[in-house]
Amino acid sequence: MSKETKFVGFHNIEVYQTVENETYLGGTNSDGENITLVFSTIDLLEWLDIDHMKKEAIKYIKELNK
DSSP states (O other): OOOOOOOOOEEEEEEEEEETTEEEEEEEETTSOEEEEEEEHHHHHHHOOHHHHHHHHHHHHHHHTO
16 A cells, blocks of 8 residues: 655644643644644654754845845
8 A cells, every 4th residue: 555645834833832741733734624743842853954044045035135
């Protein structure tokens, strides 16, 4: 059995909460459905490259201002 990968945009983040070792992000996906993503906070911090994300966001904002 093959697994299908589904890509769905996550829009309008409305809820953020971290309790102990769980981080919750809640909002609306690109299909208009309300969803909540739950992550292990430690895993999330290990996976995300925050410095790189900041640099890319700054680069994007600078391009918007040209």
